[in-house]
Amino acid sequence: MQKHTMFILLTSFFLLGGCAKQEPIPTPLPNFKSLSESSEKSIESKWWKEFDDENLNLLIEESLSQNFTLKAAKERILQAQATLKYKSASNLPSINASGGIGLYDEVKGTESKKDTYDASLKASYEVDFLGKRDDIDASATASFLASNEAMQSVAISIVSELSTAWFTLAQKEESLTLLEEQLHLADKILKIAKLRLESGKNSITDIWQQEQYIKSLLAQKIVLQEDAQAQIRAINILRGKSPISDLALKPKLIATLKPIEVGIPAVKLVNRPDVKQSFYKLQAFNADMSEAIKNQYPSLNVSMGLAVSSLQFSKLLDTVIASAIGALTSTLYDGGAKEALIEKTRSIAQEEAHNYAQTMLKAFGEAQEALRRENMQILYIRNIDERLLLADKTFKRQQEKYNYGTTDYLNVLTSQQSLQTLEQTKLSEQLKLIQYRISLYRSLGGGFINTDTAKATGDKK
Numbered sequence: 231m232q233k234h235t236m237f238i239l240l241t242s243f244f245l246l247g248g249c250a251k252q253e254p255i256p257t258p259l260p261n262f263k264s265l266s267e268s269s270e271k272s273i274e275s276k277w278w279k280e281f282d283d284e285n286l287n288l289l290i291e292e293s294l295s296q297n298f299t300l301k302a303a304k305e306r307i308l309q310a311q312a313t314l315k316y317k318s319a320s321n322l323p324s325i326n327a328s329g330g331i332g333l334y335d336e337v338k339g340t341e342s343k344k345d346t347y348d349a350s351l352k353a354s355y356e357v358d359f360l361g362k363r364d365d366i367d368a369s370a371t372a373s374f375l376a377s378n379e380a381m382q383s384v385a386i387s388i389v390s391e392l393s394t395a396w397f398t399l400a401q402k403e404e405s406l407t408l409l410e411e412q413l414h415l416a417d418k419i420l421k422i423a424k425l426r427l428e429s430g431k432n433s434i435t436d437i438w439q440q441e442q443y444i445k446s447l448l449a450q451k452i453v454l455q456e457d458a459q460a461q462i463r464a465i466n467i468l469r470g471k472s473p474i475s476d477l478a479l480k481p482k483l484i485a486t487l488k489p490i491e492v493g494i495p496a497v498k499l500v501n502r503p504d505v506k507q508s509f510y511k512l513q514a515f516n517a518d519m520s521e522a523i524k525n526q527y528p529s530l531n532v533s534m535g536l537a538v539s540s541l542q543f544s545k546l547l548d549t550v551i552a553s554a555i556g557a558l559t560s561t562l563y564d565g566g567a568k569e570a571l572i573e574k575t576r577s578i579a580q581e582e583a584h585n586y587a588q589t590m591l592k593a594f595g596e597a598q599e600a601l602r603r604e605n606m607q608i609l610y611i612r613n614i615d616e617r618l619l620l621a622d623k624t625f626k627r628q629q630e631k632y633n634y635g636t637t638d639y640l641n642v643l644t645s646q647q648s649l650q651t652l653e654q655t656k657l658s659e660q661l662k663l664i665q666y667r668i669s670l671y672r673s674l675g676g677g678f679i680n681t682d683t684a685k686a687t688g689d690k691k
Contacts, residue, residue, distance in 0.1 A: 277671040278393055280488060281664075285479040286396050289469060290389055296470030297388050303381040310377035314370040326352050369517035376510035382503035382675075390672045392468045394665055399461035400481035401661040405654055406454050409447060412650045416444050419646065422632070423639060436639035443643065447650075483660055487667055499593040502675030508586040515582050519575035526568050593673060600670035607663045614656045621649040 278290055294300065331346070420440045426432045463473040499505060625645040631637040 277674075278389055280671075281393070281484060283396075283482065283484075285481065286393065289396065289465065289479065290392055293388055293392050293469050294385060297468060298470055300381070300384055300388055303384040307374070307377050307381055310374040314374045365517045365520045369514045372510045372514035372517065376507045376514065379503040379507035379510065383507065386503060386672055386675060388468055390668055392465060393668050395461045395464045395468070396481050397483060397661060397664045397668075399458055399465065400483040401657050402454050402458040402461060403481065404483050405657050406451065406458070408653055408657065409451050409454065412653070413444065413447050413451075415650075416440065416447060416646070419629070419642065420444065426635075431635055432639055439639070439643055443647065483657065484664055485660065487663065490667075490670070499590065499597060499674065502593050502673075504675070505586070505589050505593055508582065508589045512579065512582040512586050515575065515579040519572065519579050522568070522572045522575045526572070593675070596673035597670065600666055600673050604663065604666040604670060607659065607666055611656065611659050611663060614652060614659060618649070618652050618656065621645070621652050625649045 278286060331348075420437070423432060423436050423440050427434060427437060462477045465477060466473050466475045500509075625642075625648070628637060628641045628645045632639065632642045
């Protein structure tokens, strides 16, 4: 009778298990693995090295090891790794041992004291016919991989901000150098104007206008100096240093950038950490939904135990009681709680699928926009170069005519201002070009911090 009962229970369990093999509804998404493996990298993952600036390389390497925001992100990876190990360990059988001694004292009676000794060993395990443990492992693994990609996103942001601040500092310092040259030239013109005033060839108004222009250049110098200090403070913070620390390294503004072949952004963008993070989160929620579906069906728990008890410690092992129990448990009525949980996880997985698709669209848009802006900026700088040549010729000619007294000071002042404004504008536009290239590198993503994810997830490949 006992054998028939066990046979019926196990048969029913397997039949129910066959019905439980429902997988989450697949979401039509790109094949992430095949796309990332088939894409050819035209940009090095450590893209800042393409700027060929050793000082920038040193600063970035320092920031990747000392930045506190990045350190916090690394701690979150360790937390996710610990969670992964915990979930994996919980899938193994549990073994518990206990032992004790009891002391009893008769308040009234013939025996005053009695001692008892006992010990037990118990092992329990849930037989996983439906593959719920695989779902738990898959969810924990995907969550760990998502946390790793989140750290890569933080690292990319830090590198991008540091690179931008570094080249902005370079632009401010070169602007200051150019400003000193412009002040020297303006002072030279002022001296000529004073000589012409002494000879009665112009008026005091010309002197005042030139002095006013020099004052405006000095005001620009004050602003540029403060802007440069602000960039140094920002760089120090990204390095994990005090904002008021000295920065011994000197930046340089890049005049021209190496041409870049982007290829097919849609193929390359799957390597972006935010895209990969969204993909792994989708995998985790799909695994959670699969587990929720399988939790509707009965579970088989097997436990075995050994127990001993005696009034004398020396005779503790004289009597050993062994037990083996198999229990089939199932919820008959829960008010629809499990169905509601399935619907919740299904909705969360679908939400993450939409987020993944939106992240891909956003990444594609950012890459296209950065590339378009860089191309347009190159054309714009060429236009500035052409205007600079004309402005320089005009200023030199007006200066010669002014020296010979064939033109008035206003023409000299106008051509001087036009030339020097264009010179400063070109430096600003060169910085914009570098910023667009940084945006392009950032939009193409690609992790560059080595983490042994294969070891952490137990990947045997």
